[in-house]
Amino acid sequence: MTTSQDPAGAPEEFDDEFASSPMLSHAPKSRFPSAENDPRQIYQFVHDELMLDGVARMNLATFCTTWVEPEVRQLMSDSIDKNIVDKDEYPQTAELETRCVSMLAELFHAPSPTATLGTSTTGSSEAAMLSGLAAKWRWRKQRAALGKDVSRPNFVCGPVQVCWEKFGRYFDVEIRQVPMGPGHVMTPDEAIARCDENTIAVVATFGQTFTGKFEDVEGISRALDDLQGRTGLDIPIHVDAASGAFVAPFCAPQLCWDFRLPRVKSINASGHKTGLAPLGSGWAIWREKEDLPEELIFDVNYLGGQMPSFNLNFSRPGGQVVCSYYNFFRLGRQGYTKVQSATYAVARHLARGVADIEEFEILFDADPLRGIPAITWTLADRDAPYSLFDVAEELRTRGWLVPAYTLPPGQQDVAVQRIIVRHGLSLDMADMVLADIVQAVAKLAARPPARKLVAAEAPSFNHDAVPVVPDSMV
Known part of the structure; x- marks a missing residue:
């Protein structure tokens, strides 16, 4: 002392x-x-x-970044006092945001990357809502010009992340959601069957939260082209690429899902998922300047300069944008391809290991042409003396968070488990996970629980990990 x-x-x-x-x-x-x-x-x-x-890197439920380079931590510290909305005071942070928007527009094949519009957001959910609002305003303007009713907008989607449920409720837009079928994604025919003159957009999910699969954006676009030829209805696509936007361009560049399809008017991407940025990073990008209605952009001048703003939030930290620019500059296409190819390699290794467990049946095996680096499985025997929720509980005793949950309406009687493979999960860590899964299954088979856990009794996970109880998504 x-x-x-x-x-x-x-x-x-x-x-x-x-x-x-x-x-x-x-x-x-x-x-x-x-x-x-x-x-x-x-x-x-x-x-x-x-x-x-819990230990963040052992949370195999979350899509979000849990490992960053020391330089990213330093840049976040350097930017802790920068309010990104104050572009007059922090013009270089604003410049980095502009550069990132152009880079992403080019990555997503926008016709004129430096002329299109986009914005950083606090996450992909905000970006999705901004894109939905732009679609609603475009539809309303077109309908009003024809003297038609604008009181009943709707959008069509498959099984979606809860932010789209929020968008529909908060902004008074009917959600026409396709029940989950055996393939676990919305098909083009199912989407078209729900479209009408009040449809503001079809939302295609490019990296679904429940299974990790990509929806067929190109197929949906072709079906909408056919619909327009038959009926005259010109319905745009918004791509919710929260999880897929930073993997497909590098690991499956042949997939046509982005602005190469003229019907795709906007894309939301999550920088803090496969974009590798710290938490709180999202992006909304529009195909062309005209696709973001001017009425939605506010000019703010009380911070010392005339500044356009289109966000649900106002004051926001600038560090996530700074670190996104660092990642783009630091890794480039070559580096992102290397990093994301490694996540797919680890995911495919996990998929093979889970498939070797006879009690399990693989639903998605991290095929880069069909989805994100994730694996999903279910119990092969529905009458097994234990549930996947019991397996999840056993794994928690070892520190692993491997969520179990039931699928949405249409497949709600099917319980699954899922692992998201992120940057930072090594092959050695994957082997440890597999060993603990095998041990958990052996323990439960040898000493079955007196009563199997069900969804309502299992601990829930955050929105990026899919809630355990489907009713919580309503």
């Missing part, structure tokens, strides 16, 4: 961290604390509480 003098001359004691007053007090939980405390001691206090969280 050491002492020092305060300005009044009274000795101030610096005790051992865990003999200090905060460590001998209960945590404040419902009342705002009255006194200040030593920052080092409170840091230790909060740090210790966070030890109860």
